[in-house]
Amino acid sequence: VESLEKLSHIESISLWYEHLESLMAIYLSQVPSARAGNVFPDVSLYDHSRIVAAIAAALYCYHADNKTLNVEEIKNNELDKFLLVGGDFYGIQKFIFSEGLGAEKNRAKILRGRSLAVSLYTELAADLILRDLGLPCTSLVFNAGGKWILIASNTEKALEVIKEKEKQINEWLFDVSLGESAFGITYITAAAQDFEAGRFKNTWDKIAEKWAEKKFKKLDLDKFGGEIKDFLDKFQNDLEPPVCAFCGKRPSDREASQKRKEEGRAICRICHDHLFLGENIVKKEKLAITSPDADIKGEKLLVPIFDSYQVSFTSGELNALAKGGKLYRYWTIALDESGNLAKDITVRPLAGYVPVYRQEDFYDDRILWTRKSEAKKEQMIVEMDEGKIKTFEHIAVKSLFMKKENEKVMPVGIPALGILKADVDHLGKLMSLGLKREEYTVSRLAALSRQMNQFFTVYLPYLFMTDQRFQDIYTLFAGGDDLFLIGPWNRITELSVVIRDKFTEYTCHNEEIHLSAGIAVQKPNTPIDRIAEIAESALKQAKKNNRNSITVFGETVKWDDFKKMREFTEKLSSWFESGFINNAMIYRLNTFIDQAEREQEVLERKEIYREDMHCLKWRAFFRYITERNVGKNLKDKEKRQAKDEFSQVVKWIEAYKGKLRIPLWEMIYNNRRGGR
Ligand SMILES: [Zn+2]
Known part of the structure; x- marks a missing residue:
């Protein structure tokens, strides 16, 4: 209750509501939603409340739009009153990993910025639809890994908004990614009864099917922008280089390059924004999403997302912006070592x-x-x-x-x-x-x-x-x-x-x-x-x-075997440290592993050829090499002990064969001299 009183931005109900949702996650995500009767308390009060809010909001919009806000109509569970809308970002990899020449030292920064940009594009694509339909943030019921699902009302208006926003998002993305990324939006209609246990499985399968279908068809690219207008005219040859040094795709821009003079290479507007995001995400605690015309001091994006959202890393209360309806979201993006979470505004650990x-x-x-x-x-x-x-x-x-x-x-x-x-x-x-x-x-x-x-x-x-x-x-x-x-x-x-x-x-x-x-x-x-x-x-x-x-190292093992391999690494290292074995011995082991693998192949065949015989002798060689090389620096009894201990490696090789290259390579790399 004390935290509730301290929640910020009561002057903007949608903003305050998101902060409340975050506070509920902190306090109620480990509290069961139902205890009474014969129920299995596996859904938290937080998750339950969120879904109830999503369904209630869509239901209200449906009946308000149809002017049927009466008990009888609301109780009708058979009408398709809902839309389950799914969003999916295509081409994330391509978007993140494009690279120009001569900008290597900034890679860590710009990659982090692009990865954050993808999260923002995904989330704001949903926000664009919700905001226009007057639905709260809780109507977004799934949101993870570049995909989301939101619940809206099945009305003409909603269908129109979805279509219009999909176009807006993709025209913008087409320009920004030069056609390499797109955002797919798909939906199914559903009735209240389709959410009931026992029936929801079919509803879920339907949306999953739609998703797969859409992904398969990708987008009709001609519909969204088609060829890029005046693409070549956008390059300015007096900028060095004319093609952005960071993405190697988009034209360099004068204003962006001016702002990023310290990079020494010309840059495009989008890469400017990604550097800005990547740089600030590590040092700032809060991220504000505002309307593009909001009065923000300090640095911000050159290209507002979907032409509708400005992003900045301002701190402070921002109450005036909130009051004017220009502050859309305000998040704490960093976690701290104490594990304490912010309780006055929304926690969104994007950093x-x-x-x-x-x-x-x-x-x-x-x-x-x-x-x-x-x-x-x-x-x-x-x-x-x-x-x-x-x-x-x-x-x-x-x-x-x-x-x-x-x-x-x-x-x-x-x-x-x-x-x-x-x-x-x-x-x-x-x-x-x-x-x-x-x-x-x-x-x-x-x-x-x-x-x-x-x-x-x-x-x-x-x-x-x-x-x-x-x-x-x-x-x-x-x-x-x-x-x-x-x-x-x-x-x-x-x-x-x-x-x-x-x-x-x-x-x-x-x-x-x-x-x-x-x-x-x-x-x-x-x-x-x-x-x-x-x-x-x-x-x-x-x-x-x-x-x-x-x-x-090119070898594949089950996790339990991998743990075993790590124990071997430690064993080998300790022998190496104490001088039982030397570098030459490690390389020899690699040869024995090769031969043991070859031996297995040979034994699995029906006939054995003479030239195969060599690999069958690896055990004998192993003993010979061990006798001669292990424990050279030790005396009598200790020497014998070292040899006996090392002999167990035969069993390792027999049992694990090629998998043993994992500890071997780890050893070899860790002990290479001269930092090469
Ligand atoms: Zn660029």
Whole structure:
């Protein structure tokens, strides 16, 4: 009640209402909606209230529009009074990963900005429709991972608004993405009885079908803009370069380049806006969405979203704007380490987590040890600025270790990026078949979707913020049911297991719910679309392994085996540290693994040829090599012990074969000398 009194913006009811909704999420999302009688209390009061509000609002609009606001008409459950409207952003990947030349040092910043832009476009596409229909924010019942569903009334007016807004959104997007991205809106009609348990399953299947159909057909591009008018005339050849250095697609713009003089390269209006978003999302706490003509001081977008929304990162109360109806949304976007959430305005944790330069980075010598030119090192030092997003080069350097050898402290390892792409397996199936028909209700589905989303948008950023090991993890995207992270490669492999374990815990060890992941290890200057491709194909490989798996260094294993591999890495490292084995021995192991794989192939065939015989002898070679090389630095009894201990590797190879390349590569990369 105390928090309720402190809610801001009572002068604008729609704004205040969204703050109230956020407050309810904080206090009521863990309170059951029904306790009395023989009910299973699995839907929270928060989710239940949201859905009730959505249905009530649509119902009111329907009857108000038809001038039938009387009890009898309202009680009619058979008329198709509702519209379930679905929105879907197509071409997200292409939109995020387009890259120009010569703007590498800003990649981390602009990618973060684009990812935020996609979230804003998706959310504001729904807002555009809701606002015009006079529906509140709670009418948006699902919203995760670039897709949403809202509930509206089935009236002429609503159908017209949907059509008109779809056109407005796509004309704008067509211009901005040069036809590479689009927003699909689809709908079905429904009666009150279609929301009842037992019937809602069919309703859901219908909308899912419509969605798939629309995605398949994509959009009629000629309808939205067709060819871009005067495209070539938009290029100004005196700008350097005339094609934006950041996206490599759109024409550079004089005003944008002027505002971004410090970049040294000409830039287009949209990339200007993405840099602005990427830069501010990490340092500002609040984000305001206003009408384009709102009087906002300080920086803002050059191109208002859909020509209808301005975005800025102002702080303060903004009461005057709210009163004038020009402040549409006002969000707290950052989470903090205490885990406390803002209670005066809406919490929307869009900021995710990205690493920024801290004091301790200025005392970190690892940059100086990389095999880079002096000029490059100098540039990397100049780039460091407390509170700014770290570049991918700086993140990669954090995978090196400093080790003391022969009285000298030297870096070991390779400065590379690990790129982790992961998503929940069979989410579509979980959503459509995970609940019994009689339990299949819109509030249960909404709760499932919201909770899944929260693992990625609330829990993970909090984990990165509070766990020292993961403070250099860059979140490109985390939401809905998927994840795209970039970090020092060895922190990423470590993190993948932690995410899997936490997710298992979060889903109460339900064996039907699991995720798959793919990790790519790449140099930080690899083109970003290439990086995305490699990570994507690693994820696909994991999915092919009957899911619930991870692919790393080209090898795919189930999660439990991956944990085993990590134990092997530790064992190998400890032998290496104590001098049992040397580098040459590690490389030998790789040969034995090859031969063991070959042996398996041979044994599976009916006949054995003479030239196959070699691989069958790997065990003998293994013993011979072990006798000669293991524990060279040790004496008698200890030497024998070392050899016996190392002999267990034969069993590892027999049991895991190629999978053992995972610990091997991890070892090799972590122990490479000279920071190459
Ligand atoms: Zn651009």
